[in-house]
Amino acid sequence: MKSIKDFYNERVAKVRWFENCGKEISEPYFEGNIKIVDSWTKAQKGINGKWDNLKLEIRNNLTGTLHERWRNEYREWNTITLEAKAVLQKGVLNELKSYVSANNINYRVYESVEWDLLCVLMEYAYSDLVAPGFYFKMFDVYEAGHLPCGWKGKWPEGSVLIY
Incomplete structure (x- = not known):
C-alpha cells in the first residue's frame, strides 16, 4: 500500500482552500457532468x-471491493484510517476549521471536506489494488x-454540484 503521508505532503498540504469559489470553472470535472452553484448559501x-x-x-464500494478481493490488505483499513486522521488533524483540518469559523460557514461544510479528505487518502493508500475514483475526482475540484457540494440526479446518473 502507498504512503498517505507522501500524498498528503505532495498534494493535500498545498491546496489553497476555496480560493476560487464563485469564480469560473475551466476544467471538465466529472467528465463535464457538473452543475455550478453561485453562492455559499x-x-x-x-x-x-x-x-x-x-x-x-461510494466509500462503502471501496471497502466492499477490498474485503472481497484483498482481505489481508483490507485488514489494515483501521490502522491506515487512524494514521490518515492523525495526519489531517495535525495539518489542514485546523486551517479549514478556522476558515469556516471566520467566514460564518455552516460547520457541515467542514465535516464534508474532512470526510472527503479522509476518503481520498484511503483511495490513495489502496490505489495499487483499486483504481482511484470518485474521491480523487473530488480532490481535483478542491485543488x-x-x-x-452536492449531487443533482440519481446516482450514478446526474451531476456533481460545484461552487
Whole structure:
C-alpha cells in the first residue's frame, strides 16, 4: 500500500482552500457532468444528508471491493484510517476549521471536506489494488480552489454540484 503521508505532503498540504469559489470553472470535472452553484448559501444547502449518504455509499464500494478481493490488505483499513486522521488533524483540518469559523460557514461544510479528505487518502493508500475514483475526482475540484457540494440526479446518473 502507498504512503498517505507522501500524498498528503505532495498534494493535500498545498491546496489553497476555496480560493476560487464563485469564480469560473475551466476544467471538465466529472467528465463535464457538473452543475455550478453561485453562492455559499447554495453550496451549503447542497451539503446535506442525501450528499452524505451518496458519499458513504461510494466509500462503502471501496471497502466492499477490498474485503472481497484483498482481505489481508483490507485488514489494515483501521490502522491506515487512524494514521490518515492523525495526519489531517495535525495539518489542514485546523486551517479549514478556522476558515469556516471566520467566514460564518455552516460547520457541515467542514465535516464534508474532512470526510472527503479522509476518503481520498484511503483511495490513495489502496490505489495499487483499486483504481482511484470518485474521491480523487473530488480532490481535483478542491485543488482547483472550488468546493464539491452536492449531487443533482440519481446516482450514478446526474451531476456533481460545484461552487
